[in-house]
Amino acid sequence: GRAGRAREAAAWLFQMEEAGLKPIAPVYNWVIAACKKPPNPDLAERVARRLLGTQQMPNEFCVSTLRQILGPERFSALQAEIPLLHRAVAEVEQERRRQQGRREEGSPERRAPQRRKGKGKGRGPDKVN
Numbered sequence: 484g485r486a487g488r489a490r491e492a493a494a495w496l497f498q499m500e501e502a503g504l505k506p507i508a509p510v511y512n513w514v515i516a517a518c519k520k521p522p523n524p525d526l527a528e529r530v531a532r533r534l535l536g537t538q539q540m541p542n543e544f545c546v547s548t549l550r551q552i553l554g555p556e557r558f559s560a561l562q563a564e565i566p567l568l569h570r571a572v573a574e575v576e577q578e579r580r581r582q583q584g585r586r587e588e589g590s591p592e593r594r595a596p597q598r599r600k601g602k603g604k605g606r607g608p609d610k611v612n
Contacts, residue, residue, distance in 0.1 A: 489517035493526055500533070508534060512545040518552055527552040528561060535567045543575045 492514045499506050511534035518527035531549050534541060541549070546568075550558045562568045 489514065489523050489526055492517045493530055496530065496533075505537070508539040508541060508545070511537075511539070512542065512548070515545055515552070516548050519548060522552055524553050524557065528557070531561070531568070532565070535565050538567065540567070540574070541571045543578065546572055546575050 496506060496510060496514050499510075511530055514530045515527050515534075518524070518530070527549060531541070531545075534545070549561075553561065562572055
């Protein structure tokens with residue numbers, strides 16, 4: 484069943500590490516994401532700790548997925564314990580604010596809408612009977 488898929492994915496990841504391979508951050512992200520349904524917060528945290536132990540920075544997807552799986556209290560405790568996770572969260576939040584600012588700059592209140600040239604709604608020439 485699906486419950487075993489996260490454990491199976493983690494086992495493969497851990498075997499890669501033990502064999503001397505250095506999985507990239509997205510591999511860890513996928514294993515963490517596999518811990519979402521059904522929820523397996525213990526395994527998700529274990530994989531996150533291993534990712535952070537490689538000094539690789541988790542991306543926004545990983546941070547948000549981990550936050551959902553662990554819940555706010557456990558996520559905050561982990562973030563307080565591991566400076567790299569704290570830094571990753573800060574970078575994700577900074578990027579989110581920057582993107583939000585870009586969307587607001589392009590919002591209709593600040594910029595006049597651009598109209599298309601020509602007739603109709605861009606669906607091609609009008610039909611004539």
